[in-house]
Amino acid sequence: RAIVYSGALVLLAFVAWMAGAKVDRVVHTNGRVVPSGKQQLVQHLEGGIVSQVFVREGDTVTKGQSLIAVSALQANSSLGEKRARLEGLSARAARLQAEADGGRFVAPAGVAAASPEMRNQSDAFEARMARLGQSLRVIEEQQAQKRQEAAEQEARRKGLSAELDVARQQLTLVQNLLAKNAASQLEMLDARARVERLGTQIREAETAIPRLQAAALELQARAAETRAQFRSESRTSLADARVEMQRLQQEIGADSDRVRRTDIVAPVSGVVNKLMFNTMGGVVKPGDTLMELTPTDAALVVETRVAPSERGAQQ
Template identity: 35%
Template sequence: MLLHKARLEAEAEGRDMQIPPEITQKAPELVDDERALFKAHLEQLENNRKILQAQRKQRRQELDEARARRTHLQRSLDLLSRELKMTEPLVEAGAISEVDVLRLRRQVSDLQGELDAVKLSIPRLESLLDEAEKKLEEVELSFRAKAREQLADVLSELSQLQESAVALQDRVKRTEVRSPVRGTIKQVLVTTVGGVVQPGMDLVEIVPLDDTLLVEAKISPRDIGFIGPGQEAVVKITAYDFAIYGGLKGRVEQISADAIQDQDGKNFYLVRVRTEKNHLGTDEHPLPIIPGMQAKVDILTGKKTVLQYLLKPVLRAKQKALRER
């Protein structure tokens, strides 16, 4: 369709075809076919023009001949009329016979009739010449007009195709689900073929690979009083030996508002810890952490010196001394 457009534009504007290089590379055979059709149309136009040019030349030649003959007949008639005028007095003098005068009169009459016929033919020949010139002009105008008419149809079809293409692209785009982040699929929530997905509905759970980790930990109700948002924590991945690979530093980000009961009937608080990195090891040789790995979370609730730790039993005994129930 784009090749048709390029050809018709060239025919309508009277110039050579201008085809984008990318189309020539993608469809060279179609380009050659369209150029051949363009050349054939121009050759047909040129042949029609040559035929009309020959007709115009013939009409002009006929008109020129008629005008030249008119001039010749007019001169001959003038001379013969002068001769007749000079001869008529000689009849009365008996110098020539009356038959000679009659012959001259007949010749004058014949020339006059022939001259009148030629004069009448000149307007008709001029009209034929004008008609030939108009046909020569119209053949190219008609060629350009036909190309513009076809170009309008092609542009209309292209517009419809572009609208259809946009609609199809939108439909194809809607069939693709793209994650906003790079990650690993944890769970596919919709698996029904041909099912309808409601707006805002979750399709897939993805664990980001280029982001920090959010680790969920269960905290006993007796320890929850010592934990608050922002506290430092260390996440130990059970798949990697902590003594060798260490753990991930992080901070408490969120604590559940109330206790939650698990399947065994035990109560716990859900604490979420945000790590500083998403892998163990170094950046050059990372040890990946994938969904499903288990972790142990140590939350730092305070700091004590060695002396405070050693004196803790003594201080506790002092607080309980000399008391009775």
Template identity: 30%
Template sequence: MKLFRPSILIIAISALSLFGFIAWANWAELDQIARAQGEVIPVGRIQLLQSSEGGVITEILVREGDEVEEGELLMRLDDVKPAAGVEETRAATAALTATVARLRAEAFDQPLVFPPEVEAYPEFAANQRQLYAKRRQALREQVSTLRSQLSLAEEELALNEPLVDSGDVAAVDVIRMQRQVADLRGQIVNAENEYFREVQTELSSAQEELVAAQQQLAQRVDVLEDTEIYAPVAGIVKNIRLTTIGGVLQPGDEIMQIVPTEDELIVEAKVSPVDVAFVNLGQEASIRFDAYDSSIYGRGRGEVVFISPDTLSEKGPSGQEVVYYRVHLKLDTSSMRTRYRGETIELQPGMTATADILTGENTVFAYLTKPITKTVEDSLGER
């Protein structure tokens, strides 16, 4: 009886091991991930405060790191010139408002009543009342004169018409008198019509000027209001650009940033265009925060809640253009652990992180054979 030689035994064991490994590799699965660098941000994003009109800084009420409430005053700019512009335009608007009120009263034959904003300028109201009375009096006097002439003409006509039949008055004279009566009646109508026509023309012009003045006033009020900078949200003051009283802000200059404290924090990750086709809403992610050693604190969990519809680009560390998709991950840090009792995991906007987004699963065998399969596919496609 012959014994198995050691080489045969080794081959058999190796073959069995190989087949066993292949079987295991086809059964065992590994997670497929899309890895992306990211940053912790508030859902409402960091609020960038800018100066729309610019100006000279007269007061700075906060410092970097201060916690502020929504609507809290942060900075004041010099308001002398904007305030003067507002007062000048407000006065011009009040004058035009008084003019429009007077012309409307004339046009619709109504008593003259001024809106409340005119009452602050009694001289404007007095001038328009005087002009209202003067113009109406002039019309009344003109019409009264014509009516007196008409009355005399009608009386003369009434006396002479019966004398035509007796031949004491020529018919042509009566016709002349009738024409004079008709002419005077027409002059009265024309005088009133001309008056109201002129009033309507003046009213239309004054209303256009008033609308323009009101728009200018609104713009200047906005400029004046912009001399006081308020916090749009509750948060932490960051990156105050100018800290010098008397410093000059140019229009559009950044003043400071407010990092919201009441907003939920998320991770904004930059996913490569190569991986984005496999990233979908609702997918889970494992998140490693650079501020917390994952070997000590573990990892946080995340869920994909937003994928940008198009790519964005920015300059990389070496100056090259980096193209990526913006992906937002909802955070859950309950899986992270602390080193000692009482320690808490506190995330802050600006912390950097690495997100491993679970995009699927694949067998170990597929991972091992992927380079070979890809090479063969590429080779078969060549000419």
């Protein structure tokens, strides 16, 4: 009888537990673990050809670690070409500065004295200075000639003035002799003609002297103008060269950034979740996504799909 009572009590307890207890149901389904935040997309601005892949899907990477290398041939070529042009412009600017200042032509900072650019600009400097010197020599020779002619006219004037004094004395003497019937009228006319002729020649010399002196001064001014024009042209060209140098420096900075961006690094520490380019030679278009990174500091959740009939007891 005790056994029967015990069994009955156990049965009643089980029935009571079944009436009030909640039984969980196990549902089997497929899913994936994803970060609770957004994936970090790794993209490339300019695009190019994949030259090397350093990671695989599932690899853990740290911020700044190299992920993919993109060919930099075009960027490097453009950068090298612009640096060469900048070096040539620097040498040209130094040459123009020397011309504008009338100083010596020396290699600027960053340009080797024996470089082809310096040799070319040195040749140009010497040629331009030679042309300027030749032009100035022609003007100076003309100026010297005018001064010489003016000096000759001054000497001639002095000589004629001395002759005129003698001629006037002779004319006075002939006039006195004519008054005493000791000289003929013809002698008096010859003496008077000589005085008038010498006076005319003196006036011509006196007129020529200031004209020749003015011509010499004009040539002196022309020489100064030639120098000033030469320097002005050099300064104008120098200003243009500096503007071009500034533009090239900006482009070189942009190209340098492009070269640096050919080594694509991890923007954050994380796990390579998906790799879009995993072979060398792949063509990356500008703005293409290269891979997806799951940041290591992001909380992980499970994404899955469950049939509606199996979701009743889920919370």
